[in-house]
Amino acid sequence: MSDKPDKFIDDNGLRLDGRRVDEIRPMKIDIGVLSRADGSCYLEWGKNKVLAAVYGPRTLHPRRKQIPDAALIRYRYNMASFSVEDRIRPGPSRRSVEISKVSAEAFEPVVLTKFYPNTVIDIFTEIIQADAGTRTAAINAASIALADAGIPMKGLVSACAVGKVDGQLVLDLNKDEDNFGAADLPVAMTQDGEITLIQMDGNLTQEEFKEAIEMVRAGCMEILEIQKKALYTKFGDDSSFDLTEE
Template sequence: MEELKLIMDGKRLDGRGFDELRPIKIEVGVLKRADGSCYLEMGRNKVMAAVYGPREVHPKHLADPSKAIVRYRYNMAPFSVEERKRPGPDRRSVEISKVSREALETIIMTEMFPRSAVDIFVEILQADAGSRTACLNAASVALVDAGIPMKGIVTSVAVAKVDGQIVLDPMKEEDNYGEADMPFAFVIRNGKIESIALLQMDGNMTRDEVKQGLELAKKGAMEIYQLQREAIMKKYRTEEEEE
């Protein structure tokens, strides 16, 4: 393991610089039966998000008389990883679903739709590192597509520490053999980062490294935000061109 060099000549294994994102592709409105949907590729992550609602809550006892409830399901397909993943929720995906839901709850205006539910389903078709950030990005685009009232949009990106260096948007090798990784989700409003909606960390970082990581993540998030915005606008621009 010690032989493995994750950084060589100031470049990462896939030739990226420390502050570069993996290539991102976003498509909006890919599922016709869903109220809002998004297909997103972030490096080798391939995820599909679908949003339904606001709709009636089933089972009924979950309904909140003062606001809408948000349900988020993060799920990995059995074929999304090299070794077959046993289907169904496990400890990891339940936790990711919870923190992601809490990130989105901060921006969705739930008080406008009492006694209803907003359901968000995100399926991972192919997993790389940072799948929760890819899922959050897809989910937030799908929410916009569904026309759900929100205060802003959520954009998510991770940073990692590999070979003592803080890098943006780690890929699988960096995640597995790196020293630490730290996913972020930001609330972006009017093209500016307003707050942090999700922050997790695995591994150890010093105070300065966290600060450095935050700056890097902010920069990456702004790039992703532009791509999210472009993807949404493109859907309506192409419709116009069909005339």
């Protein structure tokens, strides 16, 4: 692990990687990168590299797990052994099981599961390279992969973290800011601004919390535009990519 820097924000208000406090890292999106999946996405966000694959809706087995009036959303978040400096032990961990659970829940309000009774929609996310913000990166990639699979949704889900370093709120923490910062608050939201995932490490005052939510809301809306642009570039601005309204 790197040493703690003396300062995270310089006299010009810029962070160690040159960003302003309210600036997200550059994001790059490739759609349909896996031919076996029904929908897929490769996403780079700063130094994070993430793959998402969606399978389904397909009949859920065993049948006793089927939901008669809806599809089940299953979500797997996994970090590759080589995704961080120290090797990560393969297989589920407490952290990955927790992230998988809350990420599935982040999609439940938007996916129109009622159209596909007794089925399962499987979302697999693999972190290939990690640099903080991987759960939010995976959600952004999964959202695109769901759209690529043609799964009807009320809209996309966009996610970003906000945190606190040197006593200041900063958007989209990088690894050092996450490691040594005072707070880390990942958030996912719908295009209407409804929060579908919120977690928090560390402490913020009530005022800071309110300001942090506004900051992360702006970040999510910026990401939504990047996601939409990627989809329009791939599929064209027409009905072939259809976000069905309820």
